[in-house]
Each structure stands twice: as structure tokens, then as C-alpha cells.
Amino acid sequence: MPVDHYNGGMEHTTRHLLYSRFWYKALADLGFVPGIEPYKKRTSNGLIMAADGSKMSKSRGNTVPSSDVVERSGADACRLAILYLGPWEQSANWSEDTLRGVERFLKRVENMANNLTDAPLTGSQERLMHKLIADVTERIENMKFNTAISAMMEYINAFSGGMPRAAYETLVRVLNPFAPHLTEEMWEQLGHDEMLALNPWPEYDASKLIESEMTIVASINGKRGTEFVAPTDATEDALIEMAKNALGAKLDGATIIKTIVVPKKLVNFVVKK
Secondary structure (H helix, E strand, C coil): CCECCEEEEHHHHHHHHHHHHHHHHHHHHCCCCCCCCCECCEEEECCEECCCCCCCCCCCCCCCCHHHHHHHHCHHHHHHHHHHCCCCCCCEECCHHHHHHHHHHHHHHHHHHHHCECCCCCHHHHHHHHHHHHHHHHHHHCCCHHHHHHHHHHHHHCCCCCCEHHHHHHHHHHHCCCCHHHHHHHHHHCCCCCCHHHCCCCCCCHHHHCCCEEEEEEEECCEEEEEEEEECCCCHHHHHHHHHHHHHHHHCCCEEEEEEEECCCEEEEEEEC
């Protein structure tokens, strides 16, 4: 004591506080327990409502038993669907579309193992990998489970073609608390003998999170012409020159009247021909 973290459903908040906190404080006043608080952190989770927003009830016949979802879609998909419905502390409507979406995500993760490469990570891929660890770590600690899952979905979308093995192993490691059955199987297929759950949580290098390059759009009279990659510390003058080079022949015969630079996003040339 005190307990590190106490969580309960919001529909039972009064009883949770009455039996866990009020009685503890009464006992503390009487000198029967140490300290004045029973837990360091207290959170509440929202309700899973029916698809139409009504409260699930046996009498209404609108319940969705988790055992049924597990039977038809698996425990991992059931867990992810519930966590992905919305913020932890808010009530959310059950959605079969969400269930199907996380099923597709898990299938993609599984299938990616068949197309891994041994290529070293590029600078941008390494940054993506460390950012994934940082994002999922922070979001788990703050119980933002839905956005932690979103980060993993965005991560796999960022890789075209085969994913480097190191990047895939990191994905499997951070996905493990959410989908333990699939990730333990994939971890074994990757050649590891010890269970993934027994491995330490991955750590990220903060220095790797700093972007060294940015993608800039070059346009003419507000119409997108092309895009180019520039160093993040490039000066405005340097960006203008790079934009001119990227547009090339598209600027031939044109008189540049005005140049508009939107930092880290756009270089637009207002021209007259």
C-alpha cells in the first residue's frame, strides 16, 4: 500500500470510491491502516454501449458477449476492437466495422512476416521505428490505447514493399500487450526461443526522433508542380533555389513576380508568362 493504480468502470464510481477510498480513510482516521490514501492513481473507464448508443442489457437483448467475439474473431481482435473504439475514459458504441478493421490490421501484421528484408534501416525508417516506440510507450502510460493502436497502423502504412526485419521486430514487440497470441507466434517464427512477454520493453533513442529532412511542395500560381526533399535546417533562400531546380522546365519563359514560402511545407511562385 498504497496501490499504484486503481481502475474501475464509471458506472460503479460511487461504490468504488465508497468501498475503496472512503472506508480506507475511515480506517486511517482510526489508526488501523498506514497512510491516508489507498492508491496513488485512480482512473475510470467508459462503458461499451450497443451499436445504436443504448446501454447493453440482457432484457433488451442487445448485448455482445465477448466470448462470442472471441470465438468468431479471436481474443486478439476482440481486445483490439474494444481498445480502439475510443478514448479509455469515454463510453463508446460497439462497432462491427471496428472489429473488421482490426482483423485486417492483424492479418497485415501476420502477412508482413513473409516479406521481410535484411536491408539496414534508412535514416527515415530508423526515425519511424524510434518514434513508434516513443508514441506507444507514452500512450500506454497515459491510457491512450486507441491512439497507440493508430500509431501502429500508421507505422506499417509508412513502409512500401518489404519491411526490414529490425523494423518488424519492433512492431511485434510494441503490439505484444495488445495482441499477445499473434505476437508470441510471430516472435517464435522470427527465431526467438524465449517468450516475448518475458523480454524487456523496447527503448527509444530521443536523438533519433529529430527529423533531418522534410518534403516540400513546389507550386506555380497555386497549382502543385512537384515536391522535393530538403534538409530541415535549410534557409528560405536555399528552399527557393531547390524549388526552382525541382520545377525545372515548368518555369521556362515565366517571369517570377512573387515567391511565397510556407515554412516546412510549400514554395509557391507567382508567375506571368
